[in-house]
Structure formats: structure tokens, C-alpha cells
Amino acid sequence: MTPRPRTRPVALAALPAVLLSLVCAGPAPGATAPAAPPPARAGVRADVRAAAPDGARAGARPAAPRPRTFDTAPARAALGRLLPRHAGQFTLVPDTAAGADTFTVSGTPGAVTVHGSTGATLLTGVGWYLQHVAGADIGWPGDSIGMLPATLPGVPAPVTRSALVPHRYALNDTDDGYAGPYRSFEEHQRQIDLLALHGINEVFVQVGAEYPYYRALQGFGYSAEELREWIPGPAHQSWWLLQNLSGFGGPVSERLMRERASLGGRIAEQLRGLGMTPVLPGYFGTVPPGFAARNPGSATVPQGDWAGFDRPDWLDPASPAFGKLAAAYYAEQRAVFGDSAMYRMSPLHEGGQTGSVDVKSAAGAVQDALHAAHPGALWAVLGWQDDPTAELLAGLDTSKLLILDGLSDRYNRLDRETRWGGAPYAMGSIYNFGGHTTIGANSSVWIERFGPWRAKGNSALTGIAYLPEATGTNPAAFDLFTDLAWESGTVDQRAWFAGFAARRYGRPDAQAAAAWEELRKGPYSTSSGLWSESQDSLFTARPSLNAAGAAYWSPKSMRYPADSVRRALDHLLRVDPKLRGSSAYRFDLVDTARQALANHSRVLLPKIRAAYEAKDLARFRELTAQWHDGERQLDAITGSDPNFLLGRWLNAARSGGSDRAEQDRYEYDARSVLSVWGRRSTSEGGFLHDYANREWSGLITELYARRWEVYFGSLEDALVRQAAPREIDWHAFEEEWARRTTRHPSEPSGDPYALATRIAQTLPPAAAAAG
Numbered sequence: 001m002t003p004r005p006r007t008r009p010v011a012l013a014a015l016p017a018v019l020l021s022l023v024c025a026g027p028a029p030g031a032t033a034p035a036a037p038p039p040a041r042a043g044v045r046a047d048v049r050a051a052a053p054d055g056a057r058a059g060a061r062p063a064a065p066r067p068r069t070f071d072t073a074p075a076r077a078a079l080g081r082l083l084p085r086h087a088g089q090f091t092l093v094p095d096t097a098a099g100a101d102t103f104t105v106s107g108t109p110g111a112v113t114v115h116g117s118t119g120a121t122l123l124t125g126v127g128w129y130l131q132h133v134a135g136a137d138i139g140w141p142g143d144s145i146g147m148l149p150a151t152l153p154g155v156p157a158p159v160t161r162s163a164l165v166p167h168r169y170a171l172n173d174t175d176d177g178y179a180g181p182y183r184s185f186e187e188h189q190r191q192i193d194l195l196a197l198h199g200i201n202e203v204f205v206q207v208g209a210e211y212p213y214y215r216a217l218q219g220f221g222y223s224a225e226e227l228r229e230w231i232p233g234p235a236h237q238s239w240w241l242l243q244n245l246s247g248f249g250g251p252v253s254e255r256l257m258r259e260r261a262s263l264g265g266r267i268a269e270q271l272r273g274l275g276m277t278p279v280l281p282g283y284f285g286t287v288p289p290g291f292a293a294r295n296p297g298s299a300t301v302p303q304g305d306w307a308g309f310d311r312p313d314w315l316d317p318a319s320p321a322f323g324k325l326a327a328a329y330y331a332e333q334r335a336v337f338g339d340s341a342m343y344r345m346s347p348l349h350e351g352g353q354t355g356s357v358d359v360k361s362a363a364g365a366v367q368d369a370l371h372a373a374h375p376g377a378l379w380a381v382l383g384w385q386d387d388p389t390a391e392l393l394a395g396l397d398t399s400k401l402l403i404l405d406g407l408s409d410r411y412n413r414l415d416r417e418t419r420w421g422g423a424p425y426a427m428g429s430i431y432n433f434g435g436h437t438t439i440g441a442n443s444s445v446w447i448e449r450f451g452p453w454r455a456k457g458n459s460a461l462t463g464i465a466y467l468p469e470a471t472g473t474n475p476a477a478f479d480l481f482t483d484l485a486w487e488s489g490t491v492d493q494r495a496w497f498a499g500f501a502a503r504r505y506g507r508p509d510a511q512a513a514a515a516w517e518e519l520r521k522g523p524y525s526t527s528s529g530l531w532s533e534s535q536d537s538l539f540t541a542r543p544s545l546n547a548a549g550a551a552y553w554s555p556k557s558m559r560y561p562a563d564s565v566r567r568a569l570d571h572l573l574r575v576d577p578k579l580r581g582s583s584a585y586r587f588d589l590v591d592t593a594r595q596a597l598a599n600h601s602r603v604l605l606p607k608i609r610a611a612y613e614a615k616d617l618a619r620f621r622e623l624t625a626q627w628h629d630g631e632r633q634l635d636a637i638t639g640s641d642p643n644f645l646l647g648r649w650l651n652a653a654r655s656g657g658s659d660r661a662e663q664d665r666y667e668y669d670a671r672s673v674l675s676v677w678g679r680r681s682t683s684e685g686g687f688l689h690d691y692a693n694r695e696w697s698g699l700i701t702e703l704y705a706r707r708w709e710v711y712f713g714s715l716e717d718a719l720v721r722q723a724a725p726r727e728i729d730w731h732a733f734e735e736e737w738a739r740r741t742t743r744h745p746s747e748p749s750g751d752p753y754a755l756a757t758r759i760a761q762t763l764p765p766a767a768a769a770a771g
């Protein structure tokens with residue numbers, strides 16, 4: 001990948017925003033400066049490089065000459081964070097003579113050398129070494145690096161690997177909202193380190209994306225106070241950027257926006273330092289209410305309703321103001337985030353209205369505005385539902401486009417070349433929705449499709465796109481999906497999972513292998529056709545005797561034999577005690593026990609329903625007692641691992657506020673996205689309540705268990721009185737929870753092995769495995 005010459009950012013940042021847009025970007029066709037520029041920026045980092053990073057490419061690689069060398073310091077720093085006890089045994093060597101995205105690993109015991117074409121590729125080489133030579137795993141989450149010997153093993157013979165596709169993209173538009181809208185820089189840095197270790201080179205950066213809007217729109221007739229009311233809280237900003245909603249969870253203080261913009265700039269610079277592309281949000285026309293009235297000659301299109309929210313208006317890209325606003329937006333973005341070679345936009349996402357707008361012309365105008373600010377930049381668009389439409393594609397230079405296919409593993413009979421007219425695309429997977437704590441993925445479908453799709457004579461497949469709606473779950477899925485881009489032969493799924501089991505806990509173990517074989521055959525081999533994620537838990541569902549799932553949009557039944565997880569739990573409990581000390585083992589044990597218990601909820605609820613319908617009060621009480629015990633066990637087991645704690649989520653949100661009122665507001669933002677999601681019209685009419693359900697300690701006891709306790713109490717009372725049960729306003733119940741400010745532990749407690757053992761003893765034994 002070829003970086004452009006880097007310019008010094010401080011001089012650029014010192015220029016007024018409007019002048020920046022003229023000097024650095026050039027105005028969009030017909031653009032002139034707004035009459036009243038926004039006030040001077042204060043307290044926002046502007047020390048970001050203002051040039052395109054390594055990784056810029058469209059369908060073909062840039063013709064610019066490759067640099068002679070690059071600074072390995074960022075990669076060395078990342079290596080020190082990833083392998084603090086062993087980093088000194090690696091030598092990282094820039095290899096600009098190598099092909100793009102290429103690494104070579106060699107060395108003797110205690111002296112491993114990695115040559116690579118970028119800093120990130122050097123780390124990918126380290127990741128390959130850990131996986132294939134050292135037999136250790138740094139997963140997302142959990143690792144086994146504590147099992148590494150003091151002296152690392154040598155490499156039997158030098159190994160060179162090159163990426164099979166130029167684009168290895170990561171992060172769904174919703175990741176910031178569902179995986180952690182109030183994360184620290186250190187948490188984002190850890191994420192970047194892991195992405196580089198696993199071969200990713202393009203990363204979506206959403207944090208602080210509201211600030212360029214806030215700055216630019218003050219030059220188009222809006223006050224700072226109006227814009228702070230329009231911009232949602234951080235947990236809901238993902239959907240504002242997708243033009244689905246505005247305002248909810250706010251208002252956001254200017255101080256927080258400045259801090260988030262500074263954080264986003266640091267994230268972008270961290271990526272550039274490793275030769276990765278920070279993918280920034282582009283501007284495609286989202287405006288606040290009343291834009292046309294405040295900017296004569298403009299035309300806006302009401303976007304209607306999205307799940308009970310009024311969508312923000314769309315500024316017709318043919319309007320003269322569009323070019324001006326786009327130029328102002330990109331100038332403000334550049335001042336804080338620097339430039340990039342890829343920008344993320346999805347106009348008309350999930351039902352947007354075109355009105356009288358010519359979509360073909362509008363698409364061209366959006367791309368022209370992007371290229372006026374960032375010549376030759378790629379436009380990354382999500383392949384989702386009917387988007388991108390043929391009409392939109394007809395208006396674009398598709399050689400400067402990358403479609404991130406979010407449906408590659410979900411449906412059958414897909415022909416992306418025909419569907420998108422040969423436009424370049426990345427095979428993607430959304431195997432997690434809302435941050436559900438559910439194990440599984442259509443991983444066998446990935447393997448079946450990636451090679452053949454790439455080998456087609458007319459193939460337009462140029463990348464992979466790692467797109468779970470929330471990251472930080474399913475470490476096996478993350479490892480396997482990213483491996484696809486670096487393994488030249490067809491991946492043998494069974495052998496891959498056997499190898500994963502060995503390195504996951506630091507060395508081969510028959511029980512670990514048996515556990516992961518069960519998980520491979522079960523939740524990691526679900527089929528395409530309708531779904532790309534597994535079912536969620538009934539413990540997290542809004543109470544009903546007929547409940548079939550927690551989230552309205554999730555599968556309503558088991559997608560694999562439940563006994564596969566139950567058997568996996570038994571095997572994990574028999575893993576050699578010497579291998580049980582790692583964070584990887586702890587996470588997997590907790591996650592598998594949690595999933596086995598969650599699957600049992602689908603066995604238990606029909607029995608409770610049968611007892612109620614038979615008016616068998618004694619049996620009903622016996623079974624609901626089992627249900628409540630299951631919830632208590634679920635809360636205890638998830639409380640024993642730091643990745644399943646509500647307290648951490650809430651504490652992070654409160655850290656964003658400068659006073660009690662602001663802290664409470666951001667806590668509501670963070671609680672509501674997990675529960676009611678939005679206002680009543682959204683929660684009920686839009687069916688978004690519990691969309692982001694997750695089995696977390698604290699969330700289980702304070703919301704889910706209380707809900708079921710109230711519900712079963714109403715049914716028991718109805719049986720005693722021989723009357724109909726009273727109706728419960730669940731939205732009011734959930735809204736009351738979302739408004740709470742109760743505190744929860746942010747550190748794990750309890751013995752995960754003892755707690756998992758009790759779950760295994762409580763659950764019915766698994767049937768013998770077939771075959």
C-alpha cells in the first residue's frame with residue numbers, strides 16, 4: 001500500500017475552516033464559503049497528520065512509488081502491549097521491497113525476525129507466528145500468552161505470506177453504539193492492536209464524528225444550542241450517522257464533543273502510524289430541521305419514519321448549498337481527524353425517501369463532493385437490504401467504490417457481480433446483532449464461499465469485511481473470519497478448530513479439542529438461508545409464556561442442536577487443570593456455561609406454560625423456582641468474568657459527564673440502548689425493545705429477573721384467584737429501569753470453575769454425541 005506524502009498538520013489546523021476547505025480540498029462545484037463561519041475551535045486535538053495513510057487503493061493498486069522505509073516504532077509499541085514479556089525477542093524489519101501486504105517470519109529460539117510491508121503487516125506476521133509456531137492465542141477477548149515459554153521457539157524455515165485481497169475492513173457502523181460508546185483511548189488502542197494482529201488494514205472510525213457536523217452547520221444558520229439538541233447521545237450516534245434518528249440520549253455537551261473528537265483523532269493517528277486506513281464518515285446530505293428555510297435555494301427531502309423516530313432530512317445534493325456544506329464538513333473533519341483514502345456513507349439506508357431527487361445524479365454529486373475534498377478517495381457503502389441500488393451505482397465511478405456486503409453468509413443463491421454490476425465488494429459477515437452474548441456463526445458458509453467467489457472468472461471480490469454489530473464476542477469467529485484473507489488454500493474447518501483449541505489454552509489437550517469440536521459442529525456450523533446469527537436467550541426476553549426470542553428481529557428457535565454446547569461444557573470442565581489459568585479459558589468456560597444455561601431456557605419455558613395452562617399450581621411453582629434459580633446462576637457465572645459486567649458499561653458512560661445531571665443523562669443513554677432502545681414509539685411500534693439484550697451480571701438481576709418475577713407472580717396470582725392475569729405495562733417497567741442510576745460491580749467475583757460446575761450439575765445431562 002502506498003502512502004501519499006505526509007504534510008505537517010499544525011499549519012493546516014491553524015487555518016480557518018473555510019480557508020482550509022479552499023486551500024486543501026478545493027470547493028465542490030459551485031461552492032462558496034458560508035457567510036458566517038463557525039466560532040473558533042477550542043480544546044480539540046489538531047495534531048493529526050493530514051495525508052492519506054498506507055492502504056489507499058481502489059480496484060487496482062496506486063501507481064505511486066512505494067516508500068523506501070517506514071517507522072516501525074508504532075508496531076514495536078503495539079508489540080510491547082500485546083506481548084509485554086516477550087516483545088524483546090522479536091525484531092521488526094521494514095521490507096518495502098516486498099509485495100504489498102506481505103510478511104516473512106524467520107528466526108531461531110529467542111530471536112524471531114519479522115519482515116513486513118507496513119507496521120500492521122509486521123504485527124500480522126507476529127500473529128501468524130503465535131498461531132502456527134508458538135501455539136498461543138491473543139483473542140478478542142481472552143488470551144493464553146501466559147503459557148508461552150520464557151524463550152520463544154524458533155521458526156523451522158522462513159515463511160512468507162501475502163494477503164489474498166487488498167481490502168480487509170473492520171467495524172460495523174453500529175459497533176461504537178453496541179460495543180462501547182464511552183470507551184477510553186486505551187480500549188480503542190487495544191482494539192487496533194488486535195485488528196492489526198489479525199491482518200485488518202481498514203478500520204471505521206466513528207468516535208467524534210458529530211463534531212464536524214456541529215462545527216460546519218453553525219455556518220448555515222444553526223446555533224450551537226440547537227445542534228447540541230439535535231445530536232444524539234454517544235450510544236445512539238451510530239444511527240444518527242445512518243440518517244435514522246436524531247436527538248435521543250442528548251443533549252451532548254460541547255465539552256464531551258470536543259473530547260470525543262480528540263479521541264477520534266488519536267484513533268485515526270494510531271491507525272496511520274501502523275499503515276492502516278482510518279475509514280472516516282463522509283458527508284451525503286444529512287441536515288437538521290428547517291435547513292431549506294435558513295438556506296434559500298436549498299431543497300430537502302423528508303426521510304419519514306425509522307422504527308418510530310422521525311429521520312433527519314436529506315439535503316438534495318443538486319442544491320447549491322450541498323457543495324458548500326460538504327466542503328465545510330470535510331474541512332472541519334480534516335482539522336481534527338486528518339485526511340484519509342476511504343470514507344463511509346450509506347444514503348437512503350433502511351427505507352430512506354428519494355422524493356423527487358434523481359438518485360443517479362445525487363450519487364454523482366456526493367462522490368464529486370468527496371473527491372473535491374479528497375481526490376480519488378474510496379467510498380465504502382454497506383451492502384444491506386436493497387442497497388446499494390442500481391440507480392445509485394449508475395451515478396458513480398465504481399472503481400472508487402467498495403461495497404461492504406453484510407449479507408454474504410446470510411442468504412443463498414447470491415451473485416454479487418450481477419447484483420452490483422461488477423462493482424468491487426468485500427465478503428462480509430454480521431454474525432452478531434446488538435451485542436447479543438450468543439455463541440455461533442455461519443463459519444462453514446464463509447469457508448464454502450470465499451474461495452469459489454474469489455476464483456470466479458468475473459469475480460469482483462476484493463476484500464473481507466468484519467461487520468458484527470458489536471465486537472468483543474465470539475473470539476473463534478473473529479480468528480477464523482480474518483484468517484480467510486491470508487490462507488491461500490481452502491480452510492479445513494475441522495482442522496482449524498482443532499488448532500484453535502490447542503493454541504487457545506496454550507497447548508494441545510484432548511478435552512479442549514473435544515469441546516471445540518462440539519462447538520464447531522453446533523453453533524459454528526449454522527447454515528445460510530435466513531439468518532447469520534444464532535438465537536438469543538429467553539431469560540432476556542420480555543416475559544410471555546409464548547416467548548420465542550428476546551429481540552424481535554432474532555431467530556425464534558434453536559439454530560443448532562443444544563446438546564452440542566452442553567457436551568462442550570462437560571469437556572471444558574475436564575480440561576487439564578494446568579491450562580485453566582488463562583483469561584481465554586476463563587472466558588470460554590463462562591461463555592459456554594452461560595450458553596448452555598440460556599439454551600435450557602427454551603426447554604423450561606414450554607413446561608411452565610403447560611403447567612399454567614393445566615392450572616397445576618404446585619407444578620407451576622416448582623418450575624418457576626427452577627427458572628429463578630437459573631437466572632441467579634446466570635448472573636453469578638457472568639459476574640465471574642470482566643467481559644460480562646453491566647457495571648463497566650455504566651461506569652464508562654458516567655465518566656463522560658462533568659456533573660451529576662450530565663452523568664445521569666449519559667447513563668440513561670447507555671442503559672436505554674440495552675433495554676427500551678428509544679422512546680415508546682420506538683420500543684413498541686418499532687419493535688426495538690431488547691434488541692441489544694445481553695446476559696450480563698447486573699443486567700440479569702436488575703432488569704430481566706425482576707421482569708420475570710413480576711410476570712410469574714401475576715400468573716400465580718391469577719391461578720390462585722382463578723382469574724385472568726393483570727396486564728403489565730412493560731415499556732413503563734423498562735423505562736423506569738433505564739432511568740435508574742444504581743451502581744454495579746466493575747470487577748469480577750466468584751470462582752468461574754465452581755460456578756460452571758454447578759451449572760453442569762443442575763442441567764440435564766447431554767445426549768451422547770452422534771458419529
